[in-house]
Amino acid sequence: MQENETTKWAEGLRFVQLKKNRSFHRGIQRTPYEAMFGIPLVNGLKDSNLPLEIVEKLHDDDDIYRLESSVGRNIEQVVSEKSDSEFQNSDVEEELLRNNEIRLxxxxxxxxxxxxxxxxxxTEMLQQSCSNFPKIEIGQNVLVKSPDVDRGRLxxxxILAVVLSEKDDLYQLGISTxxxxxxxxxNEFQPSQTNxxxxxxxxIENKLSLRTVAAKESNSSQGFVRCNCRKQCSNKKCKCLLKNLKCNSKCHSSTSCRNK
Structure with missing residues (x-):
């Protein structure tokens, strides 16, 4: 948009789509265009069937239009010179069917x-995942990362937890409370060195959320609330100000703030 000095961003989407479709995809070992149409992407006159010496003489749209009209006249001339019997014995239709079969x-x-x-x-991704995250036995201790927004500085x-059960590669964890x-x-927890x-x-009768546990284990008075204000935290729309708390480093990063 900057290079072309325009605000019509939607007109550039087709060029982005073209670039993605002609890029080599590591998963399918070819471009998406080849996977869809069975041939490399044809882009521009140099990729066409026109001779290179003709392409080099084309400079604008008018040259292309003149080339199309001249080709059309040549075809009409060839068609008019052929008799009806020649067309009946022609193998053009067979050639088209043969090309279509090759294309399919x-x-x-x-x-x-x-x-x-x-x-x-x-298969390779699954093997790598199993290697990086081996199965955990029931009864083994694990460490679950506390939510950053609910964890104070101290x-x-x-959070230390123990594996209670496992079903369909999903684990139920228990803590002391x-x-x-x-x-x-x-991938949401790691094994603990101790048991x-x-x-x-x-x-077992107590059901707790991880955020509740993290809030109880935190020794800080702040860290449980985080705002994303963009107007200097000057009114009650700010979550921190609404709860009479000062904004901390986990709130908005570069925006100026009046609640510090």
Whole structure:
């Protein structure tokens, strides 16, 4: 928009789409255009069937229009010179059908190979995930990261929990004050070096959210509220000011503030 001095941003979307469709995709090992149409993206006159010496002589739209009209006249002239019997015996239709079959075969080959590449990539990603996040045994202690917005400056970064059960790669965790309501995926916690907490230490009847636990374990008076104000935090629309709290470093980053 800056280079062309225009505000019509939507007109540039097709160029972004073209660039994405002609970019090599590591997953399918080809461009998206090739996976869809079975041939490389045709872009510009140099990628057309026109001879290069003709393309170099085309400078503007008028030259292209004149070329189209001249080609059309040549075709009409050739057609008028042929007799009806010659057209009946012509193999133009057969040639078109043959080209269409070749095109469909190429498309099917590209799509089949793309699907195979995606399945291979998914298998590799799954193997890497299993390597980075191995399964946790029931009864093992883990560390769950406290929500940044609910953690004060002096509060611990992680909460010690114990694995109570596992189903469909989702884990139910318990802490010393109750059971965490949410089921956690393997990448949301890390194994603990100690096993000081056991399943018998967890009061199962208490259901707690992680934010509630983090707030209780925090030793700071601030850190539980964060605002995203853009008007200097000067009215009651500011969450911090509404609760009579000062804005901290976790609030708005560069905007000026009157509540510090």
């Amino acid at each position: 075969k190429s498309i099917n080959q590209h799509r089949s190979h793309s699907i195979a590449c995606l399945k291979k990539q998914a 509060a611990p970064r992680n 109750g059971v965490l309501e949410k089921l956690y995926a393997r 000081s907490l056991t399943s018998s230490d967890v009061p």
